[in-house]
Amino acid sequence: MTTPLLGQMMDVPLTVSSLLAHAARHFGSTEIVSRRIEGDLHRYTYRDCEKRAKQLAQALIALGVEPGDRVATLAWNGYRHLEAYYGTTGFGAVCHTINPRLFPDQIAYIINHADDAYVLFDTTFAALVDTLAPQCPHVRGWIALCDEAHRPPMQTSVLCYETLMDGQDGGFDWPALDEQQASYLCYTSGTTGNPKGALYTHRSTVLHAFGAALPDSMSLSASDSVLPIVPMFHVNAWGLAHAGPLTGAKLVFPGKDLDGKSLYELMESERVTCSAGVPTVWLGLLNYLRETGGKFSSLQRTVIGGSACPPAMLRILEDDYGVQVIHAWGMTEMSPLGTLSKLNWEQSQRPLAEQRKLLEKQGHVIYGVDMKIVGEDGRELPWDGVAFGDLHVRGPWVIDRYFRKEESPLIDGWFPTGDVATIDPDSFLHITDRSKDVIKSGGEWISSIDVENVAVAHPAVAEAACIACAHPKWTERPLLVVVKRAGFDVTREELLAFYDGKVAKWWIPDDVVFVDELPHTATGKLQKLKLRDLFRDHVLPSALEDGRNCALTPGAQGKPVR
Incomplete structure (x- = not known):
C-alpha cells in the first residue's frame, strides 16, 4: 500500500x-x-x-x-x-x-x-x-x-x-x-x-x-x-x-x-x-x-x-x-x-x-x-x-x-x-414544523408555521400560534390562538376570512381564540406545549357540527372555550 x-x-x-x-x-x-x-x-x-x-x-x-x-x-x-x-x-x-x-x-x-x-x-x-x-x-x-x-x-x-x-x-x-x-x-x-x-x-x-x-x-x-x-x-x-x-x-x-x-x-x-x-x-x-x-x-x-x-x-x-x-x-x-x-x-x-x-x-x-x-x-x-x-x-x-x-x-x-x-x-x-408540533388532519400534514404567518400578516394581529386540537372525524384540526395589536380589533370571522386564497382551504383553522399574551420559552420561542395543555379541552365548532364532543370536561357544556 x-x-x-x-x-x-x-x-x-x-x-x-x-x-x-x-x-x-x-x-x-x-x-x-x-x-x-x-x-x-x-x-x-x-x-x-x-x-x-x-x-x-x-x-x-x-x-x-x-x-x-x-x-x-x-x-x-x-x-x-x-x-x-x-x-x-x-x-x-x-x-x-x-x-x-x-x-x-x-x-x-x-x-x-x-x-x-x-x-x-x-x-x-x-x-x-x-x-x-x-x-x-x-x-x-x-x-x-x-x-x-x-x-x-x-x-x-x-x-x-x-x-x-x-x-x-x-x-x-x-x-x-x-x-x-x-x-x-x-x-x-x-x-x-x-x-x-x-x-x-x-x-x-x-x-x-x-x-x-x-x-x-x-x-x-x-x-x-x-x-x-x-x-x-x-x-x-x-x-x-x-x-x-x-x-x-x-x-x-x-x-x-x-x-x-x-x-x-x-x-x-x-x-x-x-x-x-x-x-x-x-x-x-x-x-x-x-x-x-x-x-x-x-x-x-x-x-x-x-x-x-x-x-x-x-x-x-x-x-x-x-x-x-x-x-x-x-x-x-x-x-x-x-x-x-x-x-x-x-x-x-x-x-x-x-x-x-x-x-x-x-x-x-x-x-x-x-x-x-x-x-x-x-x-x-x-x-x-x-x-x-x-x-x-x-x-x-x-x-x-x-x-x-x-x-x-x-x-x-x-x-x-x-x-x-x-x-x-x-x-x-423550509421548516414546516417541529415534529411534535405538526398538525395531522385526516392523515395529511398542516404546517402550523405557515398558518401563523398568514395570521400575523393581518394588521390587527400582533402575534399568533397555531396548535392541534382533537377532532372526532379528522383526528386533529388547527386552532389559532391570537394576541391582538394594541388599538386594533378583529373578529374570529374576519380573521378566518383573511385566509381565503392564501392557503389550502383545509389548512384554514377551525376556530380562533383571542388571548392577552402567548407563553414563550426562555429563548423567545412560542411555548406550544403549554398552549396545547391550556387548550386541551377546547371544543371546535366543527366537532360539534359532527355531533360529537372532543375531550369535553365537566362544565364545558358543549361550548367552545373563549
Missing part, C-alpha cells in the same frame, strides 16, 4: 484564543461598546479586551481552576461577559453559558450536571444566586461581575470580579491547546425533560466563526458595527462573539435592556450596521418605530432566527425601513448556524415576488453543514419543495453526542433535528 503524501504546512491549532489575539493585534483600536448594568456606556478596544481576558485567566488559575474545569456565566451581553468567553477558554477551561431565564430548579440542575467550578454572574441575578447557591454545593465560588462599589448585599458569600482582576497584570501567554479540547458548554432548553448539554471544541468553535462571517452567511467585515440582540447565553450569541473578533468588526452590547426604545437609541448612537435576534424582540422594536415614526439611519441588515420569521415582518423591515432580513435556522446542537436565506446570482434575477418566496424560507446551508430530509422509512426524500420529511444534519460543528451521555443520537452519522421540513430544487430549506 502506498504511503500517502503529506503536505508541508504549519500545524497551527484552531483555538478560541487565536480569534481574540488576532483582533487585538490587527484591529486593536476597534471599539467594543457595552451598556452596563450600572447604567452607563462602557467603551474600550479589542486590545484592552485581550489584556483583561488574560487577567481573568490568571485570576481563575490562581483560584485553582484547571483545564477542563467548567466556569459558568449568568450574564447579559457585555464586555465582562466577553472577557469570560475568552479568559476561560484561553487556558483550557470550559465556558459554560447559562440561560438565566430558565426556572431556578432547571438552572440548579444544569450547574450540578455540568459540575461547574465557579459561576460568574451579573448583579441583576444576585437574588437568583442566593436561591441557587444552597442547591449547588459543589460550586467552589460565585463571582459578581462588578467592582466593590457595586457589590450587591447578598446571603451568599461572593467574590468581586474587578478585585480579582486588579490582582493580575495580564502578562500571560495563551498556551498551545489541542484544538479538540472542549471550549464551550451550552444546554438546550428545546427538549422535553431535563436540559441536555452540547459540548463544543475549539476547532468546531473557530470553524463555526468562519462559517458565520461568510458573505452568504452573516456577511461580517471590519467595516461593520454589530449589535448582538441574541443573548450571549443563547448558543454563544449565534457565533457573533467569535465572528466579530475574527473579522475585526465593532461590537455593541445592549446589556439587559432589550425594549424597543433602548435598542433603537443604541443602534442610532453607535451607527450599528448589522444586528441579530429572535422575532419577538424585533416585534417590540418595530412597534416602537411605528409609535414614534423613527427610521434607521445606519442599520443595513439583520439576522432573524430562533423561530420562524413571519413574512410580514420581513416585508416591513425591507420595504418600510430598508433593512435586509437574513432568515436563519439552526439549533444548540449545531453551534447553532445551519442555513441562511441568501440568493445566488440567478435567483436574484427572478421577479421580486419569487425572490421573496425564497427568502421567506430558512435558506441554504453554509459550508460546514449538510442536510437531508427522510421519510418514515428512513429513506431520503426528493428536494422538490413538496415532500415533507424529518430533517437530519451533519458537519464539523454538529454534536456527536450530548455531554455526559454515552448513547449517541446520530442515525447513520446524521443528527436528527426534530424538525419537519421540505427542501426545494433551489436547495432552500
